[in-house]
Amino acid sequence: MSKEARFRRGLTTAVAAAAALTLVTGCSSGAGSDDATSGGDVTIELAQWWEPELPDGALRTLMDTFESENPGIKVKLLSGPYASTKEQLFAGAAAGTMSDVVGLDGAWVSxxxxxxALADLSTLMKDADYDDSELASTIEVDGKTQMIPVVNFVYPLFTNDDLLAKAGITAPPSTRTEFETAAKAVTALGDNTSGWVLPLSSEAPNGIQNDVMSWVWSSGGTMLKDGKPDVTNDDVTSAVEYIKGLNDDGVIAPGSATMKEQDKVEEFTNGRVGMMIDSLSHIDLIRTSNPDLKFSISAIPAEDGFSGERGIPYASWGIGVSASSKHPAESWKLVQFLMSEKTNSELSTLANAFPGNTKSVPDFSSSDPLFKEAFDIYSEGKPANEFVGLPVAEQLMRLFDEQLQAILQGDESVDDGLKKAQDAWVGEF
Amino acid sequence: MASTNTVVRPVSTKRSTPRWAPTARKLTPYAFLSPTVIVMLVLMLIPVIMVIGYSFMDNVITNKFPVFVGLDNYVEVLSDPVFRTATGNTLFFTLVSVAAHLLLGLGFAMLLNSPLVGNVTKALFRVVYILPWLFTVAIIAVLWRLMLNPNGVINYILISLGLTDKGIEWLSSPDTALLAVTFINIWAGYSFYMVTLLAGLQGVPADLYEAARVDGASAFQRFWNVTLPQLKPIIISMSVLDIIWTSQQFALIWMTTGGGPVNVTEMLSTYTYKLAFSRYEFSVASASAVLILLLTMVLAFFYVRHQKARD
Structure with a gap:
């Protein structure tokens, strides 16, 4: 073998070995950057799904403000869609590489x-001498504060003004009887219109929280007793019997069993259903998709004769701090910044949501007038979402969903279905 | 003229080979193989071993100190009625899909290979028939969800033709949901068979058909005694692969029905996913995944044996 050939062979061996080494190191590196520092600065990570849902660059601008107010702390945003954020956080929690500050949904907290995986925020607040009296709510698990709702999205009743008027209904319904009458009248219009739309897809079973349990909460009811499942109580039974009645009347839009939230919004936007319970965050989407659609929002109807405070379902962008963060004090500063009166007002305005700080007021001057109306409904009622903080919340919704579908199809009675749901929930607890 | 004393030394014909050279030579192929081997180890073998290990623990990931529980997770999965429903649904979905893929794929391939069809028509049909294969699962799911919607185009056609008086809830009714997702899967997958079988048909020697014709064989006899035996190796390979792929179908089911309504379209894949990412019972999900792996390995064994027999 010539010298050149030997050199070539040696070189290729080295290249192959280097490639292998690169792969090994590539696979074994990347254990998180929570201890990253640059030029003496502490860099903390904020993992969330909010950035893609906010106007371009809005969250980064807020972080720049935070960095200028807190020299020495840099914030790295890790943004992704809701579902992938959840999976990343679970993987991070398992591996101990969770980002320092994390966006949370109430359904994940437990x-x-x-x-x-989460630090006790009460301790961090105490260490920072923070007065939590301004916080609208905190989520505790086993006596430890694990999440603070940063902004809240409420789910009022949306009504198609034109369809209701055509059906002879002059005002949005405020009681169950009025709702049933309106739903029947709209369905009677024919031409593939339905009174109400109820999404019950097993893939995304949040319809149980937003569209089913909302009937319980709006009348001051509950699905829990001492923090444990109680879905066979009168509140839940009455709501499910009511929904079953609506189904038997044929006023629910067809395709319910596999319908998801986006399908529900589409049905309403296309003018095929008279009423839906939905997030305020979809107002812009509905306006853009069908500029001619005239619709109103109102509180979710309550049981006839109910005069108490109405619960209104909500979903939150919550925040927490990782228990494995090497910079808990700096992480808390970021949470404190986001919960401050000024920043929280700004963030809720940007997100078309309601603030988690009681002193913050969103600026509705450039928003859709319906947001102002919704804020009044929100202020008059009380935010209600009993799934927040429950273990395997999504699975609980799915288990209830399966029983509700069986009830609606007539495969089992309301009592039997709820009994099975109760047993399944107790099993999960 | 100045002269220089030049000493010419004979060049040794024997090269001085370093002692490590033979070892290096032996190691070179392994060095080249090592990236692939490492990737296979890291991305396949280690995860498989980890999942098998998880399936014997009480609960991993969410439990910081999992303990060994033996076969408890397997007992839990096998005694779960939903698992049995999912197994039955997967069996139906897979067998019907594979049979229909084969029949449709073979039928269309023979149509495209027929001398009775003009070249332009053939080219046009080739494009039309292969279209489903070009779509991603997400597109297919959205497309069919829209078409099968109670207010969708399929129901519109049926109502217009007077075949039904109101929209059928194809994906939402327990009576039709499994058939509907199976139909979508058939639509999405027959093209692959068609393309492969068409290639196989074009490779069948014309002499065989001529000889059969001379012997007086009818069209059906030529198909049965010439075409099918010639395509048999392709058909068997494709069918085994299709059974493996279809039994693992997840995305299409998840994006169309999510396993509902009331478990009627629950498959082994969606059942396992829900255990892991909805109930966070990663050990039970691992047990379910190992059971699926065992079923798949049985099929893979037959596939490999068939391939070896061919070689």
Whole structure:
């Protein structure tokens, strides 16, 4: 073998070995950057799904403000869609590489708490001498504060003004009887119109929270007793019997069993249903998709004769701090910044949501007038979402969903279905 | 003229080979193989071993200190009625899909290979028939969800033709949901068979058909005694692969029905996913995944044996 050939062979061996080494190191590196520092600065990570849902660059601008107010702390945003954020956080929690500050949904909190992945915010608040009296709510699990709702999205009743008027209904319904009358009248218009739309897809079973349990909460009811499942109580039974009645009357839009939230919005936007319970965050989408659609929002109807405070379902962009963060004090500063009166007002305005700080007021001057109306409904009622903080919340919704579908199809009675749902929920607890 | 004393030394014909050279030579192929081997180890073998290990623990990931529980997770999965429903649904979905893929694929391939059809028509049909294969699962799911919607185009056609008086809830009714997702899967997958079988048909020697014709064989006899035996190796390979792929179908089911309504379209894949990412019972999900792996390995065994027999 010539010298050149030997050199070539040696070189290729080295290249192959280097490639292998690169792969090994590539696969074994990347254990998180929560201890990253640059030029003496502390860099903390904020993992969330909010950035893609906010106007371009809005969250980064807020972070720039935070960095200028807190020299020495840099914030790295890790943004993704809701579902992938959830999966990343679960993987991070398991591997101990969770980002320092994390965006949370109330439905995840209990499971993260069970893993010991979240820091006790009460301790961080105490260490920072923070007065929590301005916070609208905090989510506790086993006596430890694990999440603070930063902004809240409420779910009022949307009504198609034109369809209701055509059906002879002059005002949005405020009681169950009025709702049933309106739903029947709209369905009677024919031409593939339905009174109400109810999404019950097993893939995304949040219809149970937003469209089913909302009937319980709006009349001051509950699905829990001492923090444990109680879905066979009168409140839930009455709501499910009511929904079953609506189904038997044929006023629910067809395709309910596999319908998801986006399908529900589409049905309403296309003018095929008279009423839906939905997030305020979809107002812009509905306006853009069908500029001619005239619709109103109102509180979710309550049981006839109910005069108490109405619960209104909500979903939150919550925030928490990782238990494995090496910079808990700096992480808390970021949480404190987001919950401050000024920043929280700004963020809620940007997100078309309601603030988690009681002193913050969103600026509705450039928003759709319906947001102002919704804020009044929100202020008059009380935010209600009993799934927040429950273990395997999504699975609970799915289990209830399966029983509700069986009830609506007539395969089992309301009592039997709820009994099975209760047993299944108790099993999960 | 100045002269220089030049000493010419004989060049040794024997090269001085370093002692490590033979070892390096032996190691070179392994060095080249090592990236692939490492990737296979890291991305396949290690995860499989980890999942098998998880399936014997009480609960991993969400439990910081999992303990060994033996076969408890397997007992839980096998005694779960939903698992049995999912197994039955997967069996129906897979067998019907594979049979229909084969029949449709073979039928269309023979149509495109027929001398009775003009070249322009053939080219046009080739494009039309292969279209479903070009769409991603997400597109297919959205497309069919829209078409099968109670207010969708399929129901519009049926109502217009007077075949039904109101929209059928194809994906939402327990009576039709499994058939509907199976139909969508058939639509999405027959093209692959068609393309492969068409290639196989074009490779069948014309002499065989001529000889059969001379012997007086009818069209059906030529198909049965010439075409099918010639395509048999392709058909068997494709069918085994299709059974493996279809039994693992997840995205299409998840994006169309999510396993509902009331478990009627629950498959082994969606059942396992829900255990892991909805109930966070990663150990039970691992047990379910290992059971699926065992079923798949049985099929893979037959596939490999068939391939070896061919070689």
């Amino acid at each position: 499971d993260f708490a069970k893993q010991g």
